[in-house]
Structures are given as structure tokens and as C-alpha cells.
Amino acid sequence: MQKINETIKNIGLLDAAAMERAQERLDSLTKPQGSLGRLEELAKQLVGITGKERPESKNKVIFTLAADHGIAEEGVSAFPQEVTEQMVYNFLAGGAGINVLARHAGARVVIVDMGVKKKLKVKSEKLKVKKIDLGTKNFLKEKAMTREQAIRGIEAGIEVFEEEFRQGVDVAGTGEMGIANTTSASAITAAFTGAKVEEITGRGTGIDNSSLARKVKVIEQALKLHRPDPKDALDVLSKVGGFEIAGLSGIILAAAARRIPVVVDGFISGAAALIAYHLEPKTKDYMIAAHCSVEKGHRIILEHIGIKPLLDLNLRLGEGTGAALAMTILDASLKIFTEMASFKDAGVSEEKK
Numbered sequence: 330m331q332k333i334n335e336t337i338k339n340i341g342l343l344d345a346a347a348m349e350r351a352q353e354r355l356d357s358l359t360k361p362q363g364s365l366g367r368l369e370e371l372a373k374q375l376v377g378i379t380g381k382e383r384p385e386s387k388n389k390v391i392f393t394l395a396a397d398h399g400i401a402e403e404g405v406s407a408f409p410q411e412v413t414e415q416m417v418y419n420f421l422a423g424g425a426g427i428n429v430l431a432r433h434a435g436a437r438v439v440i441v442d443m444g445v446k447k448k449l450k451v452k453s454e455k456l457k458v459k460k461i462d463l464g465t466k467n468f469l470k471e472k473a474m475t476r477e478q479a480i481r482g483i484e485a486g487i488e489v490f491e492e493e494f495r496q497g498v499d500v501a502g503t504g505e506m507g508i509a510n511t512t513s514a515s516a517i518t519a520a521f522t523g524a525k526v527e528e529i530t531g532r533g534t535g536i537d538n539s540s541l542a543r544k545v546k547v548i549e550q551a552l553k554l555h556r557p558d559p560k561d562a563l564d565v566l567s568k569v570g571g572f573e574i575a576g577l578s579g580i581i582l583a584a585a586a587r588r589i590p591v592v593v594d595g596f597i598s599g600a601a602a603l604i605a606y607h608l609e610p611k612t613k614d615y616m617i618a619a620h621c622s623v624e625k626g627h628r629i630i631l632e633h634i635g636i637k638p639l640l641d642l643n644l645r646l647g648e649g650t651g652a653a654l655a656m657t658i659l660d661a662s663l664k665i666f667t668e669m670a671s672f673k674d675a676g677v678s679e680e681k682k
Contacts, residue, residue, distance in 0.1 A: 332484045333579075337609045339586035343377035351376040357671040361680065365665060367639065371617070371658070372666035378590045378615055383667050388497040389436035389656050391649040392489060392580050393420060393427055393504035396444035396572035397464030399473065400551075401509035405544040407534040410464075410508045414445050417506065421453050426646050427504055430653035434660075436502065438649070441489055443482060444572030457492070459485035461572045465513075468551050472568045473513070479567040479575055483604075486579020494587055500656060501584045501591045502619070503598040504649020505573045508534070511624060514600035516548045516569035518626045520557040521603050522633045529626035531596075531645075562607040570604070577601030582608065585615035592617045592659065594652040595644060596624035599631065606634050619655035620644055 351373045356362050363369060375384045395417050401410045419425045420440045431438045441457045442449055446464040449456070461482050465473040474482070490501065507513075511533035518529050526548045532541055555568040566575055578601040584591040585605075593602045593616050605612045618631055620640035631638060639655045672679045 330480050332487055333480065333582070333608070336487055336582045336586045340582070340609050340611045342611065343614050344380040345377070347380050347382065348373050348377040350382070351666070355666065357673070358665070358669045359672055359675050359677050368658070368662040368665055371662040374617070375590055375659070375663065379588055384663060385499050386656070386660050386663055388499040389434060389502065390493050390498050390500070391427065391431050391436050391438050391502035391504050391652055392441065392577070393438055393506060393649050394441045394443045394486070394573035394576045395506040397446040398507055398509040398513055398571055399465045399467035400469060400512050400547065402467050403469055403543070403547050404540060405512045405533070405536070405547060406509045407536050407540070408508055410446060413506055413508050414447050414449065417442065417445060417449060418451065420506070421451060421455055425648060426650045427648035427653065430650050434653040434656040436653055436656055439489065439493055441576060443485065443576045457489055459489060459576065461485065461575070465571055468516070468555065468569050469547050472555065473570055474567050474572070476563055476567045479563050479570065482572045482575025483579040483582070486576035487583040489576065490580045490583035494589070498589055500659060501580065501589055502649050502652030502656060503577045503580060503591065503594050503601065504652060505577060505597045505647055507571055507573050507597070510571050510573065510597050512544055512548060513569055513571045513574060514597045515626050516551055517565055517574070517600040517603060518630055519548065519552060520565045520569065521559050521607060522629055523559070524629050526552070529629060531624040531626065533624070559607070562604050566604050573597070574601045574604065578604035578608070581605035581612055581616065585609070585612045589615070590617055591615055592619050592652040592655050594619050594649050595622035595647050596627040596630070597647055598652070599627050602634060603630055617655065617659065619651040622651070
């Protein structure tokens with residue numbers, strides 16, 4: 330827990346003075362004030378996060394964490410559990426959606442085995458192995474993990490971020506892979522927000538009506554069994570969470586401690602953001618919500634934390650795909666902020682006072 334506490338201690342407030350100067354610059358550019366909307370808000374936030382007059386986004390890193398879930402035994406996914414392992418190989422081969430969109434965004438992808446059920450039969454510099462266990466337990470019957478494993482999972486995420494930070498990170502993004510992890514994310518969301526399970530739970534990989542009803546019932550029973558304490562993020566994580574969710578929450582904490590913006594992907598990443606936010610509310614200011622997922626619980630997460638999504642494209646793939654797309658918007662906001670001429674520089678008359 331020491332590593333978590335030290336990381337949280339280093340999370341400060343946004344740089345208010347730098348944001349004030351950023352607003353002055355934005356107001357001086359050759360456009361009506363505020364006319365570029367969210368692009369202006371985003372640029373100002375990035376200045377506040379980094380404390381830099383001219384933030385950069387050259388080194389973009391998407392952390393895609395993989396782990397299996399014991400709750401998959403309950404038939405809550407349309408895909409078999411071995412798909413988690415198979416997709417990790419696809420990530421390493423560069424053939425997945427996140428690989429394509431990361432290349433488009435100019436981001437590198439860091440793949441982390443946080444708890445894939447089988448030992449991966451590959452050695453690659455693209456793969457980090459931080460395996461906590463061979464998947465979580467079936468939380469319909471017992472806690473998903475021990476409290477100690479939850480702590481180790483978060484600390485593993487912090488370690489992964491710090492390893493990459495030494496190579497250079499301007500912007501971080503979150504992504505994941507884990508069959509049945511929408512079930513875990515739904516349980517986490519219900520525990521923290523108090524929303525009804527049926528209002529949160531979606532179709533995940535595309536389950537039919539009967540499987541969806543089963544999924545809702547499983548989550549309701551698990552919450553009744555474990556009664557996770559919303560005032561104790563580690564309690565929620567250990568009882569109904571996942572190892573990749575733990576790791577992503579650690580990445581969010583570490584990014585905030587290093588004053589690095591973190592682009593949060595979809596529903597599963599949102600569940601990790603809930604964990605990080607409830608461990609340290611100041612992380613909210615360092616989060617950029619990439620998009621609003623089709624998974625209906627995601628909107629509830631965003632509203633609970635208090636962050637607005639940049640995009641709404643009916644995405645529900647995960648992997649970090651939404652984060653990659655949002656990074657291109659982030660690039661655009663910084664180019665406007667750093668490259669657009671001011672009224673004075675361009676010799677353009679300003680608005681009449």
C-alpha cells in the first residue's frame with residue numbers, strides 16, 4: 330500500500346495561474362472568444378495539468394491491460410474465455426482495432442498481462458507481464474480477489490506507467506481486454522453510484538436477451554452477497570473487480586502524480602477511473618473522457634465523476650480504441666493553442682468593445 334499512498338500524496342491541483350494565462354492567449358487568437366468550444370477547454374485543461382505554457386503530445390502511450398474473469402463461468406459473455414489470450418497475441422501481432430487506431434493517432438501501445446488465465450507462450454518487448462493470478466475468482470461464489478491482490482494490481486499499474494514514463498510520456502491512454510469484464514465493470518459502477526443494476530448493465534460482447542437477464546441477476550446476487558463498501562475503493566475492487574481494472578486505476582493515479590493527462594477509454598476504463606477517483610478525487614482533473622460508450626453504465630460513470638466525453642460514436646470495443654481517436658482531438662486542440670495567430674500578430678481588427 331506504500332506505493333499507492335506515495336503516488337496519491339504526489340497528486341496536486343491543476344496549475345491555476347498557468348490556466349489563467351492560457352485563457353488570455355485563447356482569447357487573443359483570431360476568432361470570436363470561445364468559438365472553438367471544447368478544443369479551447371481541452372487546451373486550457375492540458376496547460377493546467379502539465380503546468381507548461383506550450384504542452385506537447387508527441388509521446389502518446391496507450392496502456393492495454395489484459396486479464397481473465399472467473400465470472401465468465403456464469404455465461405455472461407458471447408465469447409469463450411480463451412479469446413482474452415488469443416486477443417493478446419493479436420495485439421502483439423499488430424492486427425487488432427487498437428493497433429490500427431493507435432497507428433492512426435501516432436501512439437504506441439503497451440500491452441500488459443495482468444492476469445490472463447494461461448501463461449502466454451511468447452516473449453516480446455511489446456509485452457509486460459505483471460500477472461497477479463490466473464484470472465480472478467467467480468465473484469458470484471467468492472470475492473474476485475483478496476485485498477492484497479487488489480493492492481498489488483494497482484501497484485503493478487503504477488509500475489507499468491513509471492517504466493514508460495522514463496522513456497517519455499506526454500499523454501497516456503487506457504485500454505483493456507478481458508472476457509466478461511463488462512460484468513465486473515457493471516458491479517463496480519452499481520457499488521459506487523447506487524444505480525440499479527438493470528440501468529447499468531449492457532450487452533457487452535453482444536449477448537442475447539436471456540443472457541442479459543442472467544447477467545443482471547448474477548450482478549444483483551453478487552452485490553447482495555458481498556455488500557461492497559462504496560467508501561472503501563479497495564473493498565469494491567477486491568470483491569467484484571478485475572486485475573486489468575486494478576492496473577488501469579494504478580495507471581490513472583500514476584499519470585496524475587506525474588502531471589500527465591490520461592485519456593480514459595470506455596466502460597471498463599471508466600470502472601478503473603471510478604476506483605482511482607474514489608481513492609483520490611483530484612484524479613478527476615487529470616482525466617479526459619475519450620467518448621461515451623454504447624454500454625449504458627458508462628454515462629452513469631462519467632456523470633458520477635463529473636467529466637464530459639469528447640466523442641459519441643457508438644463505440645463498445647474497448648482496447649483503448651476510443652482513447653486513440655480522442656488523442657487526435659487532443660492534438661488538434663494543442664495545435665490551435667500553439668500555432669494559431671493572435672489578432673495582434675496577424676494584424677486583424679479585434680471585436681468592438
